[in-house]
Amino acid sequence: MTVLDSRVPDGPLATKWEDHKFDMKLVNPNNKRKFEIIVVGTGLAGASAAATLGELGYRVKAFTYHDSARRAHSIAAQGGINAAKNYHGDGDSVYRLFYDTIKGGDYRSREANVHRLAEVSNNIIDQCVAQGVPFAREYGGLLDNRSFGGAQVSRTFYARGQTGQQLLLGAYQALSRQVKAGSVELHTNQEMLELVVVDGHAVGIVTRDLVTGEITRHSAHAVVLGTGGYSNAFYLSTMAMSCNATAIWRAHRKGAFFANPCYTQIHPTAIPSSDEFQSKLTLMSESLRNDGRIWVPKDPDESRAVADIPEQDRDYYLERKYPSFGNLAPRDISSRAAKVVVDEGRGVGPLKNGVYLDFADAISRLGREAVADKYGNLFDMYERITGENPYEVPMRIYPAPHYTMGGLWVDYHLQTTIPGLFAIGEANFSDHGANRLGASALMQGLADGYFVLPYTIGDYLAPQLGQPKVEVTAPEFDEAEAEVRGRIDHYLGVGGSRSVDWFHRELGKILWDYCGMGRNQAGLEKALSEIPALREEFESDVRVLGSAESLNSSLEKVGRVADTFELAELMCRDALTREESCGGHFREEHQTEEGEAQRDDENFAHVTAWEWSGDSASPNEHREALVYEEVQLTTRSYK
Amino acid sequence: MAATAPERSKRSPFIVELYRSALGKKYVMAITGIVGLGYVLAHMIGNLKLYQSAEDFNLYAETLRELLYPIAPEGLVLNLLRGVLILALVGHVVAAAQLTAMNRRARPESYRSKRDYVAADFAARTMRWTGVIVLLFLFYHLADLTWAVTPLHEAGDTVYDRVLNSFNNPASAGFYILANLALGFHLYHGVWSLFQSMGWNNRRFNHWRRTLAVAFTVVVIGGNLSFVIAVLTGVIS
Amino acid sequence: MNLTLRVWRQAGPDAPGRFETYEARDVSPDSSFLEMLDLVNEDLIAQGEVPIEFMHDCREGICGTCGMMINGQAHGPQALTATCQLHMRTFSDGDEIVLEPWRATGFPIIKDLVVDRSAFDRIIESGGYVTVDTNSAPDANLIPIPKETADLAMDAAACIGCGACVAACPNGAAQLFTSAKVAQLNMLPQGQAERYDRAEHMVEVMEEHFGSCTNMGECEAACPKGISIDFIAMMNKDYRKAKFRGRRSA
Numbered sequence A: 001m002t003v004l005d006s007r008v009p010d011g012p013l014a015t016k017w018e019d020h021k022f023d024m025k026l027v028n029p030n031n032k033r034k035f036e037i038i039v040v041g042t043g044l045a046g047a048s049a050a051a052t053l054g055e056l057g058y059r060v061k062a063f064t065y066h067d068s069a070r071r072a073h074s075i076a077a078q079g080g081i082n083a084a085k086n087y088h089g090d091g092d093s094v095y096r097l098f099y100d101t102i103k104g105g106d107y108r109s110r111e112a113n114v115h116r117l118a119e120v121s122n123n124i125i126d127q128c129v130a131q132g133v134p135f136a137r138e139y140g141g142l143l144d145n146r147s148f149g150g151a152q153v154s155r156t157f158y159a160r161g162q163t164g165q166q167l168l169l170g171a172y173q174a175l176s177r178q179v180k181a182g183s184v185e186l187h188t189n190q191e192m193l194e195l196v197v198v199d200g201h202a203v204g205i206v207t208r209d210l211v212t213g214e215i216t217r218h219s220a221h222a223v224v225l226g227t228g229g230y231s232n233a234f235y236l237s238t239m240a241m242s243c244n245a246t247a248i249w250r251a252h253r254k255g256a257f258f259a260n261p262c263y264t265q266i267h268p269t270a271i272p273s274s275d276e277f278q279s280k281l282t283l284m285s286e287s288l289r290n291d292g293r294i295w296v297p298k299d300p301d302e303s304r305a306v307a308d309i310p311e312q313d314r315d316y317y318l319e320r321k322y323p324s325f326g327n328l329a330p331r332d333i334s335s336r337a338a339k340v341v342v343d344e345g346r347g348v349g350p351l352k353n354g355v356y357l358d359f360a361d362a363i364s365r366l367g368r369e370a371v372a373d374k375y376g377n378l379f380d381m382y383e384r385i386t387g388e389n390p391y392e393v394p395m396r397i398y399p400a401p402h403y404t405m406g407g408l409w410v411d412y413h414l415q416t417t418i419p420g421l422f423a424i425g426e427a428n429f430s431d432h433g434a435n436r437l438g439a440s441a442l443m444q445g446l447a448d449g450y451f452v453l454p455y456t457i458g459d460y461l462a463p464q465l466g467q468p469k470v471e472v473t474a475p476e477f478d479e480a481e482a483e484v485r486g487r488i489d490h491y492l493g494v495g496g497s498r499s500v501d502w503f504h505r506e507l508g509k510i511l512w513d514y515c516g517m518g519r520n521q522a523g524l525e526k527a528l529s530e531i532p533a534l535r536e537e538f539e540s541d542v543r544v545l546g547s548a549e550s551l552n553s554s555l556e557k558v559g560r561v562a563d564t565f566e567l568a569e570l571m572c573r574d575a576l577t578r579e580e581s582c583g584g585h586f587r588e589e590h591q592t593e594e595g596e597a598q599r600d601d602e603n604f605a606h607v608t609a610w611e612w613s614g615d616s617a618s619p620n621e622h623r624e625a626l627v628y629e630e631v632q633l634t635t636r637s638y639k
Numbered sequence B: 001m002a003a004t005a006p007e008r009s010k011r012s013p014f015i016v017e018l019y020r021s022a023l024g025k026k027y028v029m030a031i032t033g034i035v036g037l038g039y040v041l042a043h044m045i046g047n048l049k050l051y052q053s054a055e056d057f058n059l060y061a062e063t064l065r066e067l068l069y070p071i072a073p074e075g076l077v078l079n080l081l082r083g084v085l086i087l088a089l090v091g092h093v094v095a096a097a098q099l100t101a102m103n104r105r106a107r108p109e110s111y112r113s114k115r116d117y118v119a120a121d122f123a124a125r126t127m128r129w130t131g132v133i134v135l136l137f138l139f140y141h142l143a144d145l146t147w148a149v150t151p152l153h154e155a156g157d158t159v160y161d162r163v164l165n166s167f168n169n170p171a172s173a174g175f176y177i178l179a180n181l182a183l184g185f186h187l188y189h190g191v192w193s194l195f196q197s198m199g200w201n202n203r204r205f206n207h208w209r210r211t212l213a214v215a216f217t218v219v220v221i222g223g224n225l226s227f228v229i230a231v232l233t234g235v236i237s
Numbered sequence C: 001m002n003l004t005l006r007v008w009r010q011a012g013p014d015a016p017g018r019f020e021t022y023e024a025r026d027v028s029p030d031s032s033f034l035e036m037l038d039l040v041n042e043d044l045i046a047q048g049e050v051p052i053e054f055m056h057d058c059r060e061g062i063c064g065t066c067g068m069m070i071n072g073q074a075h076g077p078q079a080l081t082a083t084c085q086l087h088m089r090t091f092s093d094g095d096e097i098v099l100e101p102w103r104a105t106g107f108p109i110i111k112d113l114v115v116d117r118s119a120f121d122r123i124i125e126s127g128g129y130v131t132v133d134t135n136s137a138p139d140a141n142l143i144p145i146p147k148e149t150a151d152l153a154m155d156a157a158a159c160i161g162c163g164a165c166v167a168a169c170p171n172g173a174a175q176l177f178t179s180a181k182v183a184q185l186n187m188l189p190q191g192q193a194e195r196y197d198r199a200e201h202m203v204e205v206m207e208e209h210f211g212s213c214t215n216m217g218e219c220e221a222a223c224p225k226g227i228s229i230d231f232i233a234m235m236n237k238d239y240r241k242a243k244f245r246g247r248r249s250a
């Protein structure tokens, strides 16, 4: 076990980043065009990075498996983006945002990164407004804010229920401008299937064109992964269908350490599934919790219609357990509380798999108009999906896998353990600790892409000035390509009897049951024996039809699911190793008498980073100690 | 790299530039359409003299010819107006043909299954055909009344006679009715559509655009059809 | 419920296509349209037949990836709804459903129900942005924007780039998509500097790929985000002005 060096600069927390920007090596503007950078992913993180790098003068090649850079999963974010603008004078500040994020992450994140994130949050809003992002405004014409899960100040900027869409389109447009200007070469419909490492440095990737099946090699001076999160390991999640971990997993197999894979966020407000063929879960924005009240009947055998259940027979359990935060308690806490009441048999809906999110009070207090104004599109969406009208009957919600705090381990420069390989956005593990606060992922993705990586990557590149990039004819590229072709041929040749989706769904069930909202040793050990068994079956019994030379979504999926199998094992192993409860990771053995998460700062105030050993059953564990200079570790309390 | 707006390449005169684009052609359609609208409205109003007497009507046709005479030579103003009309018509038809060709190229293969239109009404979908009917009608109409060379019926000495002879002939009257219905559909969509094409858009008056289209169509086509019916029913004889 | 599907199958861009008939059995009315197709595909795989390719990703009506002609309507019969948000309760037991890809020269067919919409990206690249480099923006609250303008800009910005407008338009015109972006940016103070260049360039690139608008309004009716054709008029106006300005500055 080695101790990882996070390369956090010295000096006082408040000025670390500014000072460090000055200390980092610079690439002279005229020299920037001598460097080529590959950016994989055009979500918030990838698109903003590629656009900014292009503006700076680097030659950028951007890749996405989507048919357009505008479709990345970031587009689905509904709620909003945080920033410490304090436009409303309610006492917000960079420090408070920093503090809230550290606390929200249950003291498992790196202070310096989080502070930097809070610092640049304000620049993000400025940048996006200048791009023409139509954030919500007040009648006076100034920007509007709302408060969001886990925060006691209004610091969330939003664009109706489509904040992620508007921010992504802003970044996509900035990227399009660079494409037009010729500084960014955009490759759509291209999936990265292998990372190429030469002499320990990341120098390129191998991609498959999803439309023609063509396999291509690309080399550069550095590679950036902004490829998103891995919640789809659970099969049912709020992620877009094609989100997957292949890019980061391939990098992991080439030597990038994977940090905290067990930190997964289960979002409290998704629509419960209606049957077993459901393909994905739909999130109802967390902002709904500002005005909706969450409850279940007190009696498990309640049989009256919702409207006929009198107040005294309803259990507003969040308000009861957490009086000061109530319905706005952080995600991990709200999710677990919902699981508790559903496990008690008090769930609502035909499958008794949800809890009510009730707007009756809000409607009588604010009027239907005002509620429609705030949440109209969300209500419509709910009605389209469920066929129920939330103005009349309460919504039904239930937690769903939503975000992964874990990801590739990166240092303060956002560089992974492979020099020249950077990870940004949800793909890295960096800023959210064991739990991410609402509206902070968009902030982190854009902070990384617009304001952090473009500086730190220069520090890596500057010393390489004058060195040509590695040619794609290098033997390492031959190997990587052979590897990719081998996998494709293998899966097309298995000729088994079950579809890829079937295996994915089965794998998802194992993860959800044993590595979901509650985890315990026995369950995790069970999962660690079931996953490899299922995987063996998968390798010999999966059926992929069609050819490799044309669009073939089964073929795309099979490789992704294969990687997910290995990742799933690592998630369980990490969860088993972390003998404490923190944030999204709840080990049932470690809880207080009241059933709250119990951290063990003595033994687990560290990041666990796993190294691929060649065998998914025995990864090597490494640690980065988390040193808190600024904040006092306390027990999170939202009571 | 901030370079964005590509260098302006050398420009042709702005009208040519404009016309090169499909949107430019649409402006031409709309502006020539407006000329046409003005004409059909004025023409209908002028023709109301049919209800007064043959003399009045013939005098009116005569006066048109002497418009602004003696300031301008006899027939000049009428011929100028004719010139504008012909230009407008040619412009309108050529632009329509070019746009139609472009739209065919944009969807060379139609849907194999039956399309279920939601918003596009009959009038909107048949602009090309109603336009062609109106064009054919124009040739017939000129041959019929202006050049007096119609094959369908006896011509007549005065304009008034020719109108009566024409409308008393069932085939000829039928064609007039058909053509006016076609024109009606054309106007119903056209008058609304030109606001969109010209970019005359204002949320305060947008809902009046349809009303205006209906009113205009009813007045012009109602008037025109009334002449045919009046002759057929003997109100005018 | 049980349904009969007639689905357009086409092996590749240049391959001939044809309708194939499939049965969808035991479909839950609560399932989404795409989940119904998933089920049909599972059946096909079980029978050793190559599954139907269709486009989708978020399945929440926001990414704009999904889309097909369903019974002659882009995104199917329910207004303001993308294909992925269509639910089977909109149909009845025993219905026949005909599925076709978007058809337009600007959207070549890739396979089955999948088309290539990269022409939309070309349109955005030609001017669908505000030129502002990272790190050069003034404070976000420096320019107040009337709520009404911000809201209208948001109405336009809601476009998801699905292409239903082109698919539905009898002329294969992309006026609604293009105008939504032109209008959003041209309405906001941030977009003023490039207002006329933007209108000019975007319209011209649009016309290289797509047909021309004859104000049919089908696009608006098919649009899952209810983008208004008022924006088309706004774009037309700015384009005209761009040409006038162009004449003066030439």
Ligand SMILES: Cc1cc2nc3c(=O)[nH]c(=O)nc-3n(C[C@H](O)[C@H](O)[C@H](O)COP(=O)(O)OP(=O)(O)OC[C@H]3O[C@@H](n4cnc5c(N)ncnc54)[C@H](O)[C@@H]3O)c2cc1C
Pocket (backbone or CB within 6 Å): A040, A041, A042, A043, A044, A045, A046, A063, A064, A065, A066, A071, A072, A073, A074, A075, A076, A077, A078, A079, A080, A081, A163, A164, A190, A191, A192, A193, A226, A227, A228, A229, A238, A239, A240, A243, A244, A246, A247, A283, A402, A403, A424, A425, A426, A427, A438, A439, A440, A441, A442, A443, A445
């Ligand atoms: C329903 C929902 C709502 C959310 N709401 C909010 C919110 O309100 N506020 C908030 O702050 N956060 C929210 N989040 C979280 C947030 O949206 C995401 O964490 C964030 O958008 C991730 O951005 P990203 O750029 O890292 O990745 P993504 O947006 O997932 O982008 C990944 C990109 O990588 C590409 N890619 C991936 N793998 C490959 C490969 N192998 N080859 C080529 N390309 C590849 C993809 O094509 C894509 O372009 C929400 C998440 C969900 C699921």
Ligand code: HEM
Pocket (backbone or CB within 6 Å): B026, B027, B029, B030, B031, B032, B033, B034, B035, B036, B037, B040, B092, B093, B096, B127, B128, B130, B131, B132, B134, B135, B186, B187, B189, B190, B191, B192, B193, B194, B195, B197, C213, C214, C215
């Ligand atoms: C008296 C004669 C005519 C009048 C008054 C007239 C009027 C109009 C008007 C006002 C428009 C709408 C313009 C726009 O939206 O841009 C229009 C459109 C059109 N006209 Fe005519 N027109 C006449 C004759 C014709 C003829 C002879 C043809 C063709 C042979 C024709 C074909 C069309 C077509 C194809 C359109 C485009 C439809 C559209 O823009 O929606 N028209 N016409």
Ligand code: HEM
Pocket (backbone or CB within 6 Å): B040, B043, B047, B061, B082, B134, B138, B141, B142, B145, B146, B147, B159, B163, B176, B180, B183, B224, B225, B227, B228
């Ligand atoms: C039923 C209705 C109509 C009647 C009674 C009518 C009658 C006439 C008459 C009497 C003339 C004059 C001929 C002359 O002086 O030599 C004329 C000319 C003309 N009419 Fe009509 N008309 C009718 C409808 C239309 C319509 C619908 C159009 C166009 C779409 C039209 C277009 C013309 C034109 C272009 C001329 C030639 C004008 C000229 O001399 O330059 N008319 N019409």
Ligand code: SF4
Pocket (backbone or CB within 6 Å): C158, C159, C160, C161, C162, C163, C164, C165, C166, C176, C177, C180, C219, C222, C223, C224, C225, C226, C227
């Ligand atoms: S305008 Fe509407 S239909 Fe057209 S691409 Fe945008 S969202 Fe789709």
Ligand code: F3S
Pocket (backbone or CB within 6 Å): C168, C169, C170, C171, C172, C173, C174, C175, C176, C212, C213, C214, C215, C216, C217, C218, C219, C220, C229, C232
């Ligand atoms: S349907 Fe087509 S014709 Fe115009 S108004 Fe819409 S683009």
Ligand code: FES
Pocket (backbone or CB within 6 Å): C055, C056, C057, C058, C059, C060, C061, C062, C063, C064, C065, C066, C067, C082, C083, C084, C085, C160
């Ligand atoms: S799949 Fe994203 S909009 Fe339908």
